[in-house]
Amino acid sequence: MRQAVTLHGIVATTKMQKFYILMVFGIFVSIPGSGACGRRSRGGCATSEPPGGAMSQRSPRRRACAVRGRARAMAEGPQPKRKREEEEEKNGGAATQGGTAAAFTLSDLRVRRVLRESARDKIVFLHAERIGLSGEGTDAVVILEKTPFQEEKIPDLLKKPMHAELQMHNDIYCTFYLSPPPELSEIKATVVYPATEKHIQKYLRQEVHLIRETWEDYKNITLPFIQSQSFSIQWVYNILEKKAEADRIVHENPDPSNGFVLVPDLKWNQNQLDDLYLIALVHRREIKSLRDLTAEHLPLLRNVLQEGKEAIVKRFGVPGSQLRIYLHYQPSYYHLHVHFTALGYDAPGSSVERAHLLVDVIDNLAMDSMYYQKRALTFPLRADEPLFKKFQEAGKV
Structure with missing residues (x-):
């Protein structure tokens, strides 16, 4: 009782x-x-x-x-x-x-x-x-x-x-x-609000499949799909141009080629450090994802890694050894960005099938400038996602 x-x-x-x-x-x-x-x-x-x-x-x-x-x-x-x-x-x-x-x-x-x-x-x-x-x-x-x-x-x-x-x-x-x-x-x-059908489907529970994407698959399926879609990333440009969220910027390197802006992610309310979550948005607009990176971008990536860690320990007191710093593939939006999360936080999208540690990306590009134009990449897609349907139509699922 x-x-x-x-x-x-x-x-x-x-x-x-x-x-x-x-x-x-x-x-x-x-x-x-x-x-x-x-x-x-x-x-x-x-x-x-x-x-x-x-x-x-x-x-x-x-x-x-x-x-x-x-x-x-x-x-x-x-x-x-x-x-x-x-x-x-x-x-x-x-x-x-x-x-x-x-x-x-x-x-x-x-x-x-x-x-x-x-x-x-x-x-x-x-x-x-x-x-x-x-x-x-x-x-x-x-x-x-x-x-x-x-x-x-x-x-x-x-x-x-x-x-x-x-x-x-x-x-x-x-x-x-x-x-x-x-x-x-x-x-x-x-x-x-207002929410489109795409927003509603995005949050609806769906089956998830792992896709193994070769470079040829990227050129023939993924890239044409990205180019055909009207993904709105104006909010990214607003931050980079300080038209929005200027007061939330934690750090900025203004260099147009090797610079970036570091801001708190909206998932983090900044009231505690357990779920610390920040995003680095690069100034260069032509880099869509991991697939575009070559050795040319190593100075940019190293700046993001080093300056990002320094800014976070200075502002929040969290050392680099307690940060998970990674990129997503596929990303949620096609403008290169890097995630900084507390190591003890099980952040959304930080699982092995989607997250690529920035230090590993830097090492891979230092060994081979064309590393991400050569290797196959594995990533999850929901059954309702248009890109998944493209892979289905190509007989890749």
């Missing part, structure tokens, strides 16, 4: 026992009207505040499309992954005025279905819609993610009064479900 107690009561009556408290948060989320989306950004929407404005007094760094919600256990109302990419179909978005989405609050959205969820990552992807004055709905994608614990707040977790429901007690082991106060149970909400 379940027993409802307070945490203080548990501590007071079990001084002679050693308890392992498994804190599992059963979170029921209602979407509050605390966040607003206005100007379009790479993820589909951003905040309606002016550049440099703060999302809140307490956490000024949370901007763009990441809107912090608060998880309230047993709340009245009936939880993401950034990629920092925008893969919009040409003219595929919902109607906007002057390229800017109409401002709205999260409470304007209605959930239609759950696209995908992960109990391990504490994240859920929702297909939502906003009903306009005409009664017609405009699609949106809402990503809800439980934020990591902040070390400085952990003592408050046990000190503050909260509801604790005992689930199991066996010898020295106990399991409780806790309902922490709002400031200790935050949820990050990322919204893509």
Whole structure:
């Protein structure tokens, strides 16, 4: 039989026992009207505040499309992954005025279905819609993610009064479900609005296949596909030209050939270092991916590696030996960029079938300038991705 107690009561009556408290948060989320989306950004929407404005007094760094919600256990109302990419179909978005989405609050959205969820990552992807004055709905994608614990707040977790429901007690082991106060149970909400069908399919659970791409496959299948698509990476150019997110730049080497800009990835809220995640965007615009790299680009890659590590240890105190620095293939968007993540963080896309360590890329190019124009590369593709269908049509799957 379940027993409802307070945490203080548990501590007071079990001084002679050693308890392992498994804190599992059963979170029921209602979407509050605390966040607003206005100007379009790479993820589909951003905040309606002016550049440099703060999302809140307490956490000024949370901007763009990441809107912090608060998880309230047993709340009245009936939880993401950034990629920092925008893969919009040409003219595929919902109607906007002057390229800017109409401002709205999260409470304007209605959930239609759950696209995908992960109990391990504490994240859920929702297909939502906003009903306009005409009664017609405009699609949106809402990503809800439980934020990591902040070390400085952990003592408050046990000190503050909260509801604790005992689930199991066996010898020295106990399991409780806790309902922490709002400031200790935050949820990050990322919204893509208006969302195209491509956005919705991107977050829908799909079968995944491994593709073995030779150089001939790249020339005959992948490259023509890339050239035929209208992948929007204007958000990248906006950062490089300081038209957007200029206040978020951690480091810049302005050299047009061997320089780059280092900025925090939107998946990282910058409130703790456990999930540190930054992106280096190179200034050169003709380099789409790993396949374009030759020995000519070694000075650029070495700058990214060395200066990126120096900037991160200076700003955040994390040494290079505790960083995972890598490139994706296939990348999420076709402008060369390098990922910097905390080594202990199981970041999305950091698995062996997609991530290529930057130090290995540098060594490979130093040995053979044409290394990535010679070797076959393996990467995952979802069954619904257009590129996968191209490989199917070519009889390569």
